[in-house]
Amino acid sequence: QVQLLESGPRLISPSETLSLTCSVSGASIDSYYWNWIRQPAGKGPEWIGRVHSRGSTKYITSLEGRVTMSVDTTNNQFSLRLTSVTAADTAVYYCAGQSCSPYNCFWFDPWGQGIPVSVSS
Amino acid sequence: IVMTQSPATLSVSPGERATLSCRASQSVSTNLAWYQQKPGQAPRLLLYDTSTRATDIPARFSGSGSGTDFILTIDSLQSEDFALYFCQQYNNWPQTFGQGTKVEIK
Numbered sequence: 001q002v003q004l005l006e007s008g009p010r011l012i013s014p015s016e017t018l019s020l021t022c023s024v025s026g027a028s029i030d031s032y033y034w035n036w037i038r039q040p041a042g043k044g045p046e047w048i049g050r051v052h053s054r055g056s057t058k059y060i061t062s063l064e065g066r067v068t069m070s071v072d073t074t075n076n077q078f079s080l081r082l083t084s085v086t087a088a089d090t091a092v093y094y095c096a097g098q099s100c101s102p103y104n105c106f107w108f109d110p111w112g113q114g115i116p117v118s119v120s121s
Numbered sequence: 122i123v124m125t126q127s128p129a130t131l132s133v134s135p136g137e138r139a140t141l142s143c144r145a146s147q148s149v150s151t152n153l154a155w156y157q158q159k160p161g162q163a164p165r166l167l168l169y170d171t172s173t174r175a176t177d178i179p180a181r182f183s184g185s186g187s188g189t190d191f192i193l194t195i196d197s198l199q200s201e202d203f204a205l206y207f208c209q210q211y212n213n214w215p216q217t218f219g220q221g222t223k224v225e226i227k
Contacts, residue, residue, distance in 0.1 A: 044126075044218040044219050044220035045207065047218070094163070096164075104211065104212075105211060105216065107154035107166055107169040107209065108156075108164075108166065108209070109166040109175065110163065110166075111163040112163055113161065113162055
């Protein structure tokens with residue numbers, strides 16, 4: 001059974017850089033495309049971006065320039081880095097696996113349980 | 122693509138049927154998934170390709186639709202089914218989600 005576990009700070013000050021890690025167990029880091037998804041309170045989830053162990057990345061346009069994702073194949077982990085955070089970045093952040101074809105990516109499965117991140121001074 | 126779910130909250134008695142709607146702002150063919158979310162737990166994939174149940178999902182969960190209008194039906198609601206449900210389209214980039222429907226005990 002594949003399990004994902006997010007880790008990182010739950011409180012961060014405005015203008016700082018948010019760094020989150022997702023640890024993968026039960027599957028090789030090569031098995032999926034790995035995604036970060038966030039969900040502000042009371043709203044639907046928002047896909048942030050994805051990364052593959054081969055190094056390819058794709059980010060949502062609205063966060064281009066602030067977001068970086070990477071894979072650590074040695075430790076079977078992948079990471080999110082989001083710079084210059086504001087209160088609008090307050091959300092529960094999820095990591096999730098996804099299968100993709102050469103033409104499209106599909107549903108998200110599995111997911112981590114999520115980590116709440118609050119941006120506040 | 123904007124995904125709109127209705128209703129925001131659905132009050133249903135145990136044993137009854139729940140019908141949840143998801144509408145896309147443009148056609149997504151049948152490239153739609155449904156998820157169940159409970160507080161403090163990982164979201165759980167229920168259906169993909171509109172109507173294909175994910176591994177270990179009970180047969181009381183079913184999906185239908187195509188194009189812009191989709192339905193998730195939960196027959197004979199069990200206590201463990203009271204949760205938040207959201208849809209996701211993966212026909213167009215970026216993949217987008219609905220805002221969710223909360224199924225609560227009536």
